[in-house]
Amino acid sequence: MSDFDDLFAKAKEFHGHVCPGIVLGTRLTIAGMRELGMNPRENNRNLIVYVEIDRCGADAVQAITGCSLGHRSLKFKDYGKFAATFVDTQNGNAVRVSIHEKNRAEHDKLPPAEVIRILSVAPEPEILKIERVRIAIKKEDLPGFPVGKAICSRCGEQVSDNRHVTVNGDALCRNCAGESYYTPI
Ligand SMILES: [Zn+2]
Ligand SMILES: [Zn+2]
Numbered sequence: 001m002s003d004f005d006d007l008f009a010k011a012k013e014f015h016g017h018v019c020p021g022i023v024l025g026t027r028l029t030i031a032g033m034r035e036l037g038m039n040p041r042e043n044n045r046n047l048i049v050y051v052e053i054d055r056c057g058a059d060a061v062q063a064i065t066g067c068s069l070g071h072r073s074l075k076f077k078d079y080g081k082f083a084a085t086f087v088d089t090q091n092g093n094a095v096r097v098s099i100h101e102k103n104r105a106e107h108d109k110l111p112p113a114e115v116i117r118i119l120s121v122a123p124e125p126e127i128l129k130i131e132r133v134r135i136a137i138k139k140e141d142l143p144g145f146p147v148g149k150a151i152c153s154r155c156g157e158q159v160s161d162n163r164h165v166t167v168n169g170d171a172l173c174r175n176c177a178g179e180s181y182y183t184p185i
Pocket of ligand 2: 157
């Protein structure tokens with residue numbers, strides 16, 4: 001089994017089905033880790049990945065890197081773009097890899113199985129854009145013990161990692177500060 005086949009199988013198993021997004025996510029992850037000099041078969045403790053989309057490809061990134069929300073090593077930036085930035089926290093090196101499928105219009109006319117085959121062997125420059133970037137990670141975003149704990153003065157719930165806001169000197173959770181994503185019933 002080639003490196004790609006092996007890692008693709010891992011992504012496929014985690015995601016639950018085969019689709020072009022998983023193929024591209026696998027290619028993207030292989031490129032990002034390679035650019036940082038990391039081996040996807042090893043446990044890379046210094047790797048943090050920012051994914052910019054919550055679709056199929058994000059699962060490939062998680063399955064192959066082992067980065068996850070629970071380890072604080074997977075960050076979600078809701079940009080709706082099929083891209084991810086790989087950061088080595090030890091030396092600060094960072095590389096952003098985005099999908100740039102040059103023949104997308106032609107691929108859209110083909111059956112999915114054929115697209116998957118094409119994307120799995122396409123030369124990288126035909127499907128990926130790779131760029132070196134700089135990224136400043138705040139200490140409260142890093143793995144490790146929570147920092148900046150606060151108790152919300154309105155609901156009494158604990159807020160970790162400086163995610164609270166201060167209004168007139170009082171600590172408030174984002175919900176109580178009016179940024180809620182839900183409405184109590
Ligand atoms: Zn999928
Ligand atoms: Zn609150």
